[in-house]
Amino acid sequence: MNEVHWAALAGYPLLATLQLLPLLGALFAADPAQGSPGGGRRPPVCGRRIDRGARPLRAHRCLDDSVMQFAERLDLLAYHAAADGISVLFILLTALLGVLLAFYGMARQQVTPVHLLGVLLLIEASLMSMLTTMNLLWFAAASALQLALIGYLLWRWASASEEKLALSRFLQYQFFGWCLFVAGAVVLVWSHADANPLGERWSFDLFDLLATPQIGKYQSAAFYLLFYGLAIRTPLFPLHGWLPNSAGYGLIAVGPVLLLGVKVGIYGMARFLLPLTAEAVVIWQPYVVAFAMVGVFYAAVLAFRQANLRRLMAFAVVSHTSLIVIGLFTLHPAGVQGALLLAVNFGLAITVMLLMIGYVYRRAGTTNLDRLGGLFDRVPFIAIAFLVGGLALLGMPGTPGFDAVHLVLEASIEAFGALPTIATALGNVAAAGFLLWAFQRAFLAPRPKDLPARRIARTSPMEYAVGGAALLVLLVAGFYPEPWLHLTDSATQALAALFHP
Amino acid sequence: MMKPLRRIGRYADAIELLLEQPRYLMLMVMATLVVIL
Numbered sequence: 093m094n095e096v097h098w099a100a101l102a103g104y105p106l107l108a109t110l111q112l113l114p115l116l117g118a119l120f121a122a123d124p125a126q127g128s129p130g131g132g133r134r135p136p137v138c139g140r141r142i143d144r145g146a147r148p149l150r151a152h153r154c155l156d157d158s159v160m161q162f163a164e165r166l167d168l169l170a171y172h173a174a175a176d177g178i179s180v181l182f183i184l185l186t187a188l189l190g191v192l193l194a195f196y197g198m199a200r201q202q203v204t205p206v207h208l209l210g211v212l213l214l215i216e217a218s219l220m221s222m223l224t225t226m227n228l229l230w231f232a233a234a235s236a237l238q239l240a241l242i243g244y245l246l247w248r249w250a251s252a253s254e255e256k257l258a259l260s261r262f263l264q265y266q267f268f269g270w271c272l273f274v275a276g277a278v279v280l281v282w283s284h285a286d287a288n289p290l291g292e293r294w295s296f297d298l299f300d301l302l303a304t305p306q307i308g309k310y311q312s313a314a315f316y317l318l319f320y321g322l323a324i325r326t327p328l329f330p331l332h333g334w335l336p337n338s339a340g341y342g343l344i345a346v347g348p349v350l351l352l353g354v355k356v357g358i359y360g361m362a363r364f365l366l367p368l369t370a371e372a373v374v375i376w377q378p379y380v381v382a383f384a385m386v387g388v389f390y391a392a393v394l395a396f397r398q399a400n401l402r403r404l405m406a407f408a409v410v411s412h413t414s415l416i417v418i419g420l421f422t423l424h425p426a427g428v429q430g431a432l433l434l435a436v437n438f439g440l441a442i443t444v445m446l447l448m449i450g451y452v453y454r455r456a457g458t459t460n461l462d463r464l465g466g467l468f469d470r471v472p473f474i475a476i477a478f479l480v481g482g483l484a485l486l487g488m489p490g491t492p493g494f495d496a497v498h499l500v501l502e503a504s505i506e507a508f509g510a511l512p513t514i515a516t517a518l519g520n521v522a523a524a525g526f527l528l529w530a531f532q533r534a535f536l537a538p539r540p541k542d543l544p545a546r547r548i549a550r551t552s553p554m555e556y557a558v559g560g561a562a563l564l565v566l567l568v569a570g571f572y573p574e575p576w577l578h579l580t581d582s583a584t585q586a587l588a589a590l591f592h593p
Numbered sequence: 594m595m596k597p598l599r600r601i602g603r604y605a606d607a608i609e610l611l612l613e614q615p616r617y618l619m620l621m622v623m624a625t626l627v628v629i630l
Contacts, residue, residue: 264615312629320622333612393605
């Protein structure tokens with residue numbers, strides 16, 4: 093694995109800046125002197141800085157994207173960060189979501205408590221750290237920080253009386269998943285150190301681990317520990333037990349967007365799991381794919397049975413995440429590329445839908461489908477944004493999901509044959525049913541008597557701005573996907589080459 | 594058609610109730626490790 097030092101590509105350590113800027117913003121937000129409403133308007137500025145920082149990535153696109161770029165090392169802290177075609181879309185998405193959530197908070201008048209903003213920025217920093225680090229321990233540490241902060245958000249700003257249940261399920265599952273991931277990392281590093289002909293040396297660095305011989309004896313154990321740890325985060329059937337309660341009774345949009353918008357579980361699989369446990373991946377691939385295929389249908393069936401829009405979305409996420417995992421575990425260049433694009437597309441589409449659900453909750457005071465209806469007349473923009481988000485989840489032409497689903501299904505036919513692929517595609521079509529059904533009930537069905545038209549405020553300019561920005565990115569990326577395909581092409585080819593030399 | 598679908602839905606609900614209990618998650622993970630080791 094090769095890397096290019098940051099000094100050869102940019103005038104400053106870009107990846108460290110991406111991690112430190114939100115941290116500085118969080119410190120600034122935590123300053124009591126900034127507790128005035130004016131102080132709460134900082135994050136968009138910080139978000140713009142992140143976007144500006146991302147420009148060199150585009151400027152140096154001519155480099156081979158499978159080579160790690162903007163590499164930074166600090167041996168004292170085992171700090172090693174770099175970016176390539178696998179991480180670049182996730183990094184851009186994280187920056188975009190940070191800006192959107194800050195504006196969303198302003199639109200929902202949630203920004204006044206400045207420390208909410210501080211927490212958001214800290215989570216942004218931890219996500220950036222997870223997406224840029226090449227070190228398993230740094231990844232685990234940033235993951236722990238992010239989960240603890242989201243747990244705090246759940247505890248502080250949950251929207252339902254069952255918040256304790258949501259919080260306890262979230263913490264139990266995520267803590268267990270985190271322990272599994274760390275245990276997997278320790279097994280992997282210990283086995284590598286044991287097998288190293290140059291003598292025993294413990295290193296959690298991806299480059300060091302790839303440079304030492306592949307371990308055979310404990311690779312399956314390491315694979316399953318890492319996979320379970322990441323699958324709980326993703327979340328993947330049957331390890332998704334925390335999500336329905338957390339989504340149904342916790343935060344409406346901010347928490348779920350931070351957990352589900354950026355699919356760090358999928359990123360972790362592509363970055364660490366596939367290259368480090370390649371032999372075990374090949375052995376266990378059929379079982380993982382079989383569970384994912386069951387998950388597509390299982391979650392679709394449960395989504396149909398939900399009366400709450402938020403729980404319905406939770407099962408939609410489980411169903412679609414299974415499709416991403418199928419793409420990733422085809423171990424085919426097109427499948428891996430499709431899976432990564434699909435993860436980013438789903439992240440963006442889910443974000444749009446969750447933000448719109450937040451706006452619906454603000455007006456109706458509920459997300460229960462029995463108590464919603466007739467919203468299209470009063471808030472057509474929110475309805476259309478929700479619909480476009482839903483169609484993007486399905487992979488409609490004009491959204492990035494179209495190309496991504498096409499790549500995944502093409503690779504799936506090659507890897508598993510036509511029948512399992514048709515079944516998977518049918519599961520994806522089933523998703524169309526429950527999302528359109530939810531749209532029809534919430535926005536087009538007759539308005540219930542306890543939801544008079546005068547209670548439903550018209551869409552505010554800030555809501556237009558947030559929804560419009562997200563939709564614009566979604567549609568532009570959908571109609572012009574070439575840059576994203578080009579960005580991820582070499583890196584995904586290199587990853588798949590581990591399995592098809 | 595609706596009857597079997599409703600039945601499948603009820604089964605899925607029952608499974609989901611189990612999956613939402615952390616102890617079953619732990620059992621599942623331990624069982625997997627026992628099998629592969």
